[in-house]
Amino acid sequence: MPLLTNDSDQDWERFARTEPYFAVLTEPQYRGELSELDRAEFFRTGEQHVSEMLSIIRSRLHPDFAPARALDFGCGVGRLLIPLAARCRGVTGVDVSPAMLDEARRNCEAASVSNVRLILGDDKLSAIEGEFDFVHSYIVLQHIPVRRGERLVRELAGRLAPDGVGVFHVTYSRPHASSLRRLLYWARTRLPAAHWALNITRGRPARTPIMQVNRYSVTRLLDILSSEGCPEVHVRFTNHDGYRGVLLFARKEATPGL
Numbered sequence: 001m002p003l004l005t006n007d008s009d010q011d012w013e014r015f016a017r018t019e020p021y022f023a024v025l026t027e028p029q030y031r032g033e034l035s036e037l038d039r040a041e042f043f044r045t046g047e048q049h050v051s052e053m054l055s056i057i058r059s060r061l062h063p064d065f066a067p068a069r070a071l072d073f074g075c076g077v078g079r080l081l082i083p084l085a086a087r088c089r090g091v092t093g094v095d096v097s098p099a100m101l102d103e104a105r106r107n108c109e110a111a112s113v114s115n116v117r118l119i120l121g122d123d124k125l126s127a128i129e130g131e132f133d134f135v136h137s138y139i140v141l142q143h144i145p146v147r148r149g150e151r152l153v154r155e156l157a158g159r160l161a162p163d164g165v166g167v168f169h170v171t172y173s174r175p176h177a178s179s180l181r182r183l184l185y186w187a188r189t190r191l192p193a194a195h196w197a198l199n200i201t202r203g204r205p206a207r208t209p210i211m212q213v214n215r216y217s218v219t220r221l222l223d224i225l226s227s228e229g230c231p232e233v234h235v236r237f238t239n240h241d242g243y244r245g246v247l248l249f250a251r252k253e254a255t256p257g258l
């Protein structure tokens with residue numbers, strides 16, 4: 001059933017204008033203006049994530065992996081762009097929110113990073129040129145309605161260069177949510193009045209958006225990756241506050257069509 005209360009793109013612009021860091025990592029210390037320490041910790045998590053992704057790729061899929069061109073889809077404020085820029089010749093950051101991109105630009109400048117391009121995304125990735133050795137998307141697709149997200153995964157996998165690696169993170173279930181929680185989420189994402197009423201009872205402006213978390217079919221994604229020329233996929237499970245997910249590490253064939 002379509003979501004009535006959510007246009008995820010508009011919601012993200014709104015999150016970006018109000019709480020960009022908290023919208024990326026929903027932990028209380030990232031609300032509002034960040035202290036020096038919290039800012040450093042925020043970016044340290046990005047460094048750790050990138051280092052972990054590359055180490056998994058090298059140990060499981062591609063021992064010599066050393067990407068020159070990287071694309072981070074849903075780059076937010078640049079948490080992962082800065083560590084990618086330290087390891088790659090050029091990095092492209094894509095986001096649907098202009099305010100996120102502005103913040104990412106400020107963060108790249110502050111870190112003296114000059115090999116990052118920032119691009120406003122659309123569903124066809126129409127402003128993105130060329131191929132990439134590394135295409136990455138983390139804690140992004142879950143916030144995009146599933147059919148749209150699947151088309152984006154196809155587009156992103158299509159931008160992988162021969163022998164390149166894509167990392168796609170999605171959520172697929174939330175098994176231990178109570179029935180009441182499920183009912184409230186269902187109502188809030190389909191019935192605007194229910195969503196507004198709940199916001200008001202929680203002391204928030206009525207139209208504060210809900211951050212949607214969608215459940216993907218891993219099988220359908222594997223089919224997409226296979227049809228986009230990725231014969232090999234490594235899977236890692238994730239769990240964020242009870243939302244179960246997977247990181248799909250897909251290696252593109254070295255010689256297309258073989």
Ligand SMILES: C[S@@+](CC[C@H](N)C(=O)[O-])C[C@H]1O[C@@H](n2cnc3c(N)ncnc32)[C@H](O)[C@@H]1O
Pocket residue numbers: 008009012013023024025073074075076077078079080094095096097100121122137138139140143144
């Ligand atoms: C939770 S944040 C994660 C940011 C970054 N990946 C990180 O881990 O630091 C999700 C990001 O995805 C972006 N996003 C949401 N929908 C998008 C879409 N359709 N296309 C591109 N970016 C999108 C949001 O604007 C936001 O910056």
